[in-house]
Amino acid sequence: MAVIVHTRYSEAIHPLHAVLLSGAFTLFLSALMSDIAYAKTFHIQWSNFASWLIVGGLLFASLALVFALVDLCRAQRRVPGIAAYFVLLLATWLVGFFNALMHARDAWAMMPGGLILSIVGTLLAALTTWLGFRTPHFVRSVR
Numbered sequence: 001m002a003v004i005v006h007t008r009y010s011e012a013i014h015p016l017h018a019v020l021l022s023g024a025f026t027l028f029l030s031a032l033m034s035d036i037a038y039a040k041t042f043h044i045q046w047s048n049f050a051s052w053l054i055v056g057g058l059l060f061a062s063l064a065l066v067f068a069l070v071d072l073c074r075a076q077r078r079v080p081g082i083a084a085y086f087v088l089l090l091a092t093w094l095v096g097f098f099n100a101l102m103h104a105r106d107a108w109a110m111m112p113g114g115l116i117l118s119i120v121g122t123l124l125a126a127l128t129t130w131l132g133f134r135t136p137h138f139v140r141s142v143r
Helices: 015-041 044-073 082-103 113-134
Strands: 005-009 138-142
Touching: 015 044, 015 082, 015 113, 044 082, 044 113, 082 113
Parallel strands: none
Antiparallel strands: 005 138
């Protein structure tokens, strides 16, 4: 009896999940750029803008975390690397949350901690996005 193994490509992540993941990275990167602008100019509006961008990044990352949790719990969608992706996305969210708390301070009091957390959060978001899109997603069926 011959065993036929079919390997077909499965979408890496749901398209909405991909939009949320890349949107979170973009918002965290924009917040970092706003923090750099504030550090150079000391215009308080840059600090306020960074705060709103971080909140948007947290919203996108929260929804992406829900998608990642569902993918982690579904046996037929579980692929190598999904657990590391989920943990890294959770770490990104936590750093973003503490960054939001740092930015809730007075504009003078948030520096340099807010800038450092923005750098760490952006690097984590970039790594998470890379890991989310690079994970091989193949479904094998045996007949």
